[in-house]
Amino acid sequence: MSPPVDHAVCYLRRHQALYGDQLSLDQPITPDKPLRAHENVDEQAASLAAFEEEIRECRKCTLEAARTKFVFGVGSPEADMVFVGEAPGYEEDRQGEPFVGKAGKLLDRILAAIQLSRREVYICNILKCRPPNNRDPLAAEVSQCLPYLKEQLRIIHPKLVVALGRVAAKTLLGVEESLKNMRQQVYNYEGVELRVTYHTAALLRNPALKAPAWEDFQAIRDRYRELTGQPPIESQGKSQSAGKSTTS
Numbered sequence: 589m590s591p592p593v594d595h596a597v598c599y600l601r602r603h604q605a606l607y608g609d610q611l612s613l614d615q616p617i618t619p620d621k622p623l624r625a626h627e628n629v630d631e632q633a634a635s636l637a638a639f640e641e642e643i644r645e646c647r648k649c650t651l652e653a654a655r656t657k658f659v660f661g662v663g664s665p666e667a668d669m670v671f672v673g674e675a676p677g678y679e680e681d682r683q684g685e686p687f688v689g690k691a692g693k694l695l696d697r698i699l700a701a702i703q704l705s706r707r708e709v710y711i712c713n714i715l716k717c718r719p720p721n722n723r724d725p726l727a728a729e730v731s732q733c734l735p736y737l738k739e740q741l742r743i744i745h746p747k748l749v750v751a752l753g754r755v756a757a758k759t760l761l762g763v764e765e766s767l768k769n770m771r772q773q774v775y776n777y778e779g780v781e782l783r784v785t786y787h788t789a790a791l792l793r794n795p796a797l798k799a800p801a802w803e804d805f806q807a808i809r810d811r812y813r814e815l816t817g818q819p820p821i822e823s824q825g826k827s828q829s830a831g832k833s834t835t836s
């Protein structure tokens with residue numbers, strides 16, 4: 589694509605993320621390849637930063653009234669793996685960064701156990717603003733906010749998306765399966781492999797989920813390494829599992 593056309597497409601996508609399909613177009617603005625790689629990392633970082641700037645004052649739904657900070661996302665703009673949670677909680681709303689409360693600290697420990705850090709991956713949520721008292725996102729909030737996540741994924745162009753918990757999985761996949769069933773499947777989200785596992789907050793609430801979650805994260809680690817051309821890691825066995833370091 590030539591640069592002017594490229595910029596026009598970019599502009600239209602942004603417009604769509606912000607205002608929906610309100611342009612008089614014969615067809616929705618869906619590129620041939622929905623998630624397109626950028627030519628270089630600087631461009632990706634600049635695009636992501638520009639997009640954040642564009643949407644950070646969002647007033648599309650009522651959640652903006654009570655928010656302290658808009659929680660865009662954190663991590664590498666060129667990440668090969670993106671984790672998608674549900675919505676900011678108290679700490680995230682205060683600090684403007686996803687997964688920085690108790691559930692976030694647990695996610696950090698799990699990432700460390702699979703030899704990753706939050707700087708190497710990208711972490712964001714379905715909703716960018718905190719729902720009151722951490723209630724479940726409303727359908728209207730999800731449909732207003734989802735275009736933002738889609739645009740983030742288009743810019744980052746990861747190889748693997750991991751949905752953390754039922755809300756993220758159900759939103760991205762449009763299915764009402766139990767998380768127990770979904771965690772064993774490999775899905776495709778707009779051309780990108782998607783896997784599902786428990787939300788770290790669920791692991792804090794229910795320690796019985798730690799063992800299956802660790803299985804999931806090992807499988808995620810192995811697939812991530814495979815997709816990124818890294819050698820496999822020797823099986824660490826249960827005694828060294830993240831279950832120990834991540835859930836104490």
Ligand code: URA
Nearest residue numbers: 673674675676686687
């Ligand atoms: N739970 C989420 O789903 N996202 C966060 O950012 C924090 C907690």
